[in-house]
Amino acid sequence: MIKIIIQDIVNITYRRASAKDYQILFDLSVEFEKYNKKHSSRPHEHFLEDWPEYFRDEIMESLKKRNSYVFLAFVDNKPAGYIYARLCKGCYAFIIEELFVKSRYGGTGIGGKLLSMVIEKGKTFGYDIKVEVFDWNTAARDYYLKKGFFVESYVLKLRSSDDPVLPRT
Secondary structure, three states, X not given: OEEEEEOOOEEEEEEEOOHHHHHHHHHHHHHHHHHHHHHOOOHHHOOOOOHXXXXXXHHHHHHHOOOEEEEEEEEOOEEEEEEXXXXXXXXXXXXXXXXXXXXXXXXXXXXXXXXXXXXXXXXXXXXXXXXXXXXXXXXXXHHHHHXXXXXXXOOOOOOOOOOOOOOOO
Protein backbone atom coordinates (compact mmCIF):
# COMPACT_ATOMS: atom_id res chain seq x y z
CA MET A 1 0.00 0.00 0.00
CA ILE A 2 1.25 3.47 -0.92
CA LYS A 3 0.33 6.47 1.23
CA ILE A 4 0.60 10.08 0.13
CA ILE A 5 -0.28 13.17 2.13
CA ILE A 6 -1.29 16.20 0.05
CA GLN A 7 -0.66 19.45 1.94
CA ASP A 8 -1.21 17.59 5.24
CA ILE A 9 -4.96 17.73 4.56
CA VAL A 10 -5.88 14.65 2.52
CA ASN A 11 -4.72 11.11 3.09
CA ILE A 12 -4.57 9.23 -0.23
CA THR A 13 -3.89 5.51 -0.42
CA TYR A 14 -3.56 3.18 -3.39
CA ARG A 15 -3.77 -0.57 -3.71
CA ARG A 16 -4.48 -3.36 -6.11
CA ALA A 17 -8.15 -4.36 -6.07
CA SER A 18 -9.36 -7.81 -5.10
CA ALA A 19 -12.71 -9.62 -5.26
CA LYS A 20 -13.69 -8.07 -1.92
CA ASP A 21 -13.66 -4.68 -3.68
CA TYR A 22 -16.49 -5.65 -6.03
CA GLN A 23 -19.06 -3.20 -4.61
CA ILE A 24 -16.57 -0.33 -4.59
CA LEU A 25 -15.71 -0.98 -8.23
CA PHE A 26 -19.36 -1.39 -9.17
CA ASP A 27 -20.24 1.97 -7.61
CA LEU A 28 -17.28 3.73 -9.23
CA SER A 29 -18.10 2.11 -12.59
CA VAL A 30 -21.69 3.34 -12.39
CA GLU A 31 -20.44 6.86 -11.65
CA PHE A 32 -18.02 6.63 -14.59
CA GLU A 33 -20.74 5.36 -16.90
CA LYS A 34 -23.04 8.22 -15.84
CA TYR A 35 -20.26 10.64 -16.75
CA ASN A 36 -19.84 8.93 -20.13
CA LYS A 37 -23.58 9.00 -20.82
CA LYS A 38 -23.86 12.68 -19.89
CA HIS A 39 -20.98 13.77 -22.12
CA SER A 40 -21.15 11.22 -24.94
CA SER A 41 -22.13 12.01 -28.49
CA ARG A 42 -23.95 8.65 -28.35
CA PRO A 43 -25.69 8.54 -24.94
CA HIS A 44 -28.01 5.74 -26.09
CA GLU A 45 -25.01 3.37 -25.97
CA HIS A 46 -24.64 3.70 -22.18
CA PHE A 47 -26.68 1.89 -19.52
CA LEU A 48 -28.20 -0.66 -21.82
CA GLU A 49 -31.09 -2.75 -20.54
CA ASP A 50 -28.91 -5.41 -18.88
CA TRP A 51 -26.24 -3.04 -17.55
CA PRO A 52 -26.20 -4.19 -13.90
CA GLU A 53 -25.49 -7.79 -14.92
CA TYR A 54 -22.97 -6.67 -17.53
CA PHE A 55 -21.10 -4.49 -15.00
CA ARG A 56 -21.15 -7.27 -12.42
CA ASP A 57 -19.76 -9.82 -14.86
CA GLU A 58 -17.18 -7.43 -16.29
CA ILE A 59 -15.90 -6.40 -12.86
CA MET A 60 -15.73 -9.94 -11.50
CA GLU A 61 -13.96 -11.14 -14.63
CA SER A 62 -11.41 -8.33 -14.47
CA LEU A 63 -10.68 -9.13 -10.82
CA LYS A 64 -10.22 -12.85 -11.48
CA LYS A 65 -8.09 -12.77 -14.62
CA ARG A 66 -4.40 -13.25 -14.03
CA ASN A 67 -3.45 -10.70 -16.69
CA SER A 68 -5.87 -7.98 -15.52
CA TYR A 69 -4.81 -5.20 -13.20
CA VAL A 70 -7.20 -3.00 -11.25
CA PHE A 71 -5.88 -0.41 -8.84
CA LEU A 72 -7.96 1.70 -6.47
CA ALA A 73 -7.37 5.10 -4.91
CA PHE A 74 -8.89 6.15 -1.60
CA VAL A 75 -9.10 9.58 0.00
CA ASP A 76 -9.49 9.33 3.77
CA ASN A 77 -10.49 5.67 3.22
CA LYS A 78 -13.30 6.63 0.81
CA PRO A 79 -13.16 5.41 -2.82
CA ALA A 80 -11.83 8.15 -5.09
CA GLY A 81 -10.98 6.39 -8.35
CA TYR A 82 -9.67 3.37 -10.18
CA ILE A 83 -7.73 2.22 -13.19
CA TYR A 84 -8.19 -1.02 -15.09
CA ALA A 85 -5.67 -2.44 -17.55
CA ARG A 86 -5.06 -5.83 -19.08
CA LEU A 87 -2.43 -7.72 -21.00
CA CYS A 88 -3.62 -8.62 -24.49
CA LYS A 89 -1.13 -11.21 -25.71
CA GLY A 90 -2.93 -11.65 -29.04
CA CYS A 91 -2.58 -7.94 -29.85
CA TYR A 92 0.87 -7.61 -28.27
CA ALA A 93 -0.19 -4.77 -26.01
CA PHE A 94 -0.89 -3.81 -22.44
CA ILE A 95 -4.19 -1.95 -22.70
CA ILE A 96 -5.53 0.63 -20.30
CA GLU A 97 -9.27 0.07 -20.39
CA GLU A 98 -10.55 2.62 -17.88
CA LEU A 99 -9.24 5.41 -15.70
CA PHE A 100 -11.74 7.22 -13.52
CA VAL A 101 -11.30 9.69 -10.68
CA LYS A 102 -14.27 11.33 -8.98
CA SER A 103 -14.57 14.93 -10.11
CA ARG A 104 -14.10 16.34 -6.59
CA TYR A 105 -10.59 14.83 -6.57
CA GLY A 106 -9.53 16.28 -9.89
CA GLY A 107 -6.17 18.02 -9.75
CA THR A 108 -4.94 16.05 -6.73
CA GLY A 109 -2.64 13.80 -8.76
CA ILE A 110 -4.71 10.68 -8.15
CA GLY A 111 -5.19 9.96 -11.85
CA GLY A 112 -1.50 10.45 -12.54
CA LYS A 113 -0.50 8.11 -9.73
CA LEU A 114 -2.96 5.42 -10.86
CA LEU A 115 -1.67 5.78 -14.41
CA SER A 116 1.96 5.52 -13.31
CA MET A 117 1.16 2.35 -11.31
CA VAL A 118 -0.37 0.72 -14.38
CA ILE A 119 2.42 1.89 -16.68
CA GLU A 120 5.01 0.47 -14.29
CA LYS A 121 3.20 -2.88 -14.36
CA GLY A 122 2.71 -2.75 -18.12
CA LYS A 123 6.41 -2.18 -18.77
CA THR A 124 7.23 -5.53 -17.16
CA PHE A 125 5.58 -7.33 -20.09
CA GLY A 126 7.63 -5.67 -22.81
CA TYR A 127 4.60 -4.83 -24.97
CA ASP A 128 3.33 -1.44 -26.11
CA ILE A 129 1.11 0.31 -23.58
CA LYS A 130 -2.05 1.59 -25.25
CA VAL A 131 -5.24 3.39 -24.34
CA GLU A 132 -8.39 3.99 -26.37
CA VAL A 133 -10.37 7.18 -25.72
CA PHE A 134 -13.90 8.08 -26.84
CA ASP A 135 -13.89 10.62 -29.67
CA TRP A 136 -15.88 13.16 -27.61
CA ASN A 137 -13.54 12.94 -24.61
CA THR A 138 -11.00 15.56 -25.61
CA ALA A 139 -9.99 16.12 -21.97
CA ALA A 140 -8.93 12.46 -21.65
CA ARG A 141 -7.18 12.54 -25.03
CA ASP A 142 -5.25 15.66 -24.06
CA TYR A 143 -4.42 14.16 -20.66
CA TYR A 144 -2.88 11.05 -22.20
CA LEU A 145 -1.00 13.10 -24.79
CA LYS A 146 0.53 15.14 -21.93
CA LYS A 147 1.51 11.90 -20.22
CA GLY A 148 3.56 10.77 -23.23
CA PHE A 149 1.05 8.84 -25.30
CA PHE A 150 0.69 9.58 -29.01
CA VAL A 151 -1.97 8.91 -31.64
CA GLU A 152 -1.01 5.68 -33.38
CA SER A 153 -4.26 5.01 -35.22
CA TYR A 154 -7.96 5.78 -35.28
CA VAL A 155 -10.65 3.24 -34.50
CA LEU A 156 -13.70 3.66 -36.72
CA LYS A 157 -17.08 2.17 -35.91
CA LEU A 158 -19.78 1.34 -38.41
CA ARG A 159 -22.93 3.23 -37.54
CA SER A 160 -26.02 1.07 -37.31
CA SER A 161 -29.16 2.04 -39.20
CA ASP A 162 -31.01 2.81 -35.93
CA ASP A 163 -28.25 5.07 -34.58
CA PRO A 164 -29.96 8.43 -33.95
CA VAL A 165 -26.71 10.37 -33.81
CA LEU A 166 -24.73 11.29 -36.88
CA PRO A 167 -20.96 10.91 -36.62
CA ARG A 168 -19.00 14.06 -35.92
CA THR A 169 -16.88 15.48 -38.70
